[in-house]
Ligand SMILES: Nc1ncnc2c1ncn2[C@@H]1O[C@H](COP(=O)(O)OP(=O)(O)OP(=O)(O)O)[C@@H](O)[C@H]1O
């Protein structure tokens with residue numbers, strides 16, 4: 462196992478800049494999850510770490526070693542591709558065993574390793590089949606098996622669970638987490654699944670258009686987003702975002718906004734802001750997660766009344782869509798909530814979790 466350091470890593474395909482100066486450092490044993498919209502450069506970054514795409518600028522270091530010029534086979538990496546290429550003429554068992562054979566692992570040890578991963582991946586019954594006789598999800602698990610029998614310096618996984626059904630996906634997620642805890646492996650993992658990102662990662666890197674937006678623990682990225690993009694990209698449903706004016710009053714800072722009846726309402730800030738004076742009297746963007754809004758009780762001073770547009774019961778919770786400051790605001794309320802469309806909801810915000818952004822730059826105001 463090894464640490465991984467990317468220093469100002471760049472990639473251009475012809476004239477197109479695909480990665481713009483990526484700086485990421487992870488420790489030995491970290492589980493780095495890369496997230497970002499389709500086309501932002503996640504697979505390209507994995508390919509460069511693996512040595513399958515050359516590096517247009519910057520350095521990739523595995524452990525203490527700069528690997529820019531090393532051949533993929535010399536980097537000691539195991540990769541599961543987004544399009545999991547298997548050897549078509551080999552059985553599942555041979556596919557998994559191939560890398561082990563190449564490394565001269567004795568037959569008995571190979572059998573034990575194959576039995577171990579095929580149990581974990583629930584593919585024992587498929588070992589004698591050829592890839593063409595498998596479903597997409599089964600092939601994907603064979604590709605995982607091929608990587609997991611090895612003990613490389615770094616595992617690279619590109620959306621390894623994307624073709625599995627919901628149940629199997631949850632099972633595999635747990636297995637990967639268990640494996641990581643047991644081996645302490647260094648892993649770089651790409652996913653579009655928010656729950657996978659939050660539950661597996663020790664660090665999350667959020668990318669957009671080839672630019673790293675934020676690198677931090679799941680908690681940091683979720684609760685302390687660096688900008689509006691990160692705030693709204695992480696979490697489902699997304700963080701609510703609406704405009705308000707920041708005002709200094711004698712007893713502290715307030716957010717002022719108009720409700721749908723045109724009345725001014727105020728919410729008192731509880732998180733200290735170091736540069737709040739600069740924003741006094743200015744419009745800011747207010748971010749609050751659906752789970753940080755609840756129906757106001759008598760004791761709630763910071764409350765806002767909003768007209769209810771849509772009520773969506775999900776069983777465990779009820780999502781209530783209201784509007785505020787001209788924007789849609791979703792609250793995750795208790796399942797037994799009795800609000801209906803057309804009602805006016807009295808909502809209380811958990812002001813300790815409210816985050817503010819500059820209305821022009823969309824960067825976080827701290
Ligand atoms: N060989 C190539 N030549 C030119 N452009 C490429 C090449 N490979 C990738 N790209 C472009 O680079 C950008 C990043 O692609 P990449 O595959 O890394 O995205 P991604 O983040 O993995 O997306 P997805 O989530 O859809 O898998 C895309 O705009 C893509 O079109």
Ligand SMILES: [Mg+2]
Pocket residue numbers: 503504505543619
């Ligand atoms: Mg990709």
